[in-house]
Amino acid sequence: MKRLAVFASGRGSNFRAIVDHARMNILHDVEVGLLVTNDAAAPVVDIARKNSIPAIHIEGIFGKKFPSKQERERARNEFDQKAIDTLKENRIDLVALAGFMQVLGPSIVHAYEYRTMNIHPAKDVRRFGGPGMFGERVHAAVLSAGEKESGCTIHYVDESVDGGPVILQSIVPVEIGDTAESLAHRILIQEHRTYSKAIQLHVDNRLKVLDRKVTIDWSGNWEEDWNRRQEAFIRSQMLLEPAA
Numbered sequence: 611m612k613r614l615a616v617f618a619s620g621r622g623s624n625f626r627a628i629v630d631h632a633r634m635n636i637l638h639d640v641e642v643g644l645l646v647t648n649d650a651a652a653p654v655v656d657i658a659r660k661n662s663i664p665a666i667h668i669e670g671i672f673g674k675k676f677p678s679k680q681e682r683e684r685a686r687n688e689f690d691q692k693a694i695d696t697l698k699e700n701r702i703d704l705v706a707l708a709g710f711m712q713v714l715g716p717s718i719v720h721a722y723e724y725r726t727m728n729i730h731p732a733k734d735v736r737r738f739g740g741p742g743m744f745g746e747r748v749h750a751a752v753l754s755a756g757e758k759e760s761g762c763t764i765h766y767v768d769e770s771v772d773g774g775p776v777i778l779q780s781i782v783p784v785e786i787g788d789t790a791e792s793l794a795h796r797i798l799i800q801e802h803r804t805y806s807k808a809i810q811l812h813v814d815n816r817l818k819v820l821d822r823k824v825t826i827d828w829s830g831n832w833e834e835d836w837n838r839r840q841e842a843f844i845r846s847q848m849l850l851e852p853a854a
């Protein structure tokens with residue numbers, strides 16, 4: 611059984627989807643053991659509480675002003691060190707950033723190298739990712755660039771922002787008349803399906819990173835089995851969202 615920690619700062623719909631996959635026994639050999647947040651008042655904390663998952667708040671730096679760059683770095687390092695200690699104390703094997711509004715520094719990135727994933731709500735992470743690119747800003751940039759498609763990307767976290775080795779992507783077409791909100795909404799539905807798939811691939815030891823590229827071992831009936839198990843989740847999404 612691998613123990614997963616999710617880092618999140620806001621609404622927490624990706625966290626909820628991962629918890630649902632575990633609860634519905636779609637995710638195998640994965641226990642959602644911890645939520646780490648840098649915002650004690652974030653709605654995601656409530657989701658953890660309702661699902662009896664321990665939630666830990668560590669003072670972060672997102673949205674805060676600091677007197678100097680050094681002070682900001684110091685506060686960030688402090689967060690990272692506390693997070694590493696928390697992960698160790700809780701015997702965490704894998705970390706999933708899900709709407710976590712803070713860049714992790716080198717110490718935690720290396721301590722959990724290729725054991726930390728992130729989700730970004732775009733297909734082209736080079737053009738529509740990086741510092742300051744989060745939430746609706748991403749979708750607004752995709753629309754103003756006139757892209758025909760977008761999507762979501764799950765990648766391992768490295769020292770760059772959104773630039774680590776890509777694990778999985780889901781493509782979502784941009785539709786005529788799309789707003790940042792409508793595009794975000796359709797992509798989110800795919801995010802909720804794709805993140806757990808990436809987690810299961812990792813836990814099943816199907817991912818190898820070579821020269822910063824991820825190769826996936828799809829041998830056997832892995833994907834068929836996954837799709838069959840995930841049907842129940844997709845059905846539950848469609849009940850909430852008939853157009854999904």
Ligand code: GAR
Nearest residue numbers: 621622623624709729730731744745
């Ligand atoms: C998600 O769309 C996620 O991809 C995005 O924030 C949203 C969080 O939603 N992350 C980023 O933009 C990171 N660069 P959630 O709190 O409902 O999971």
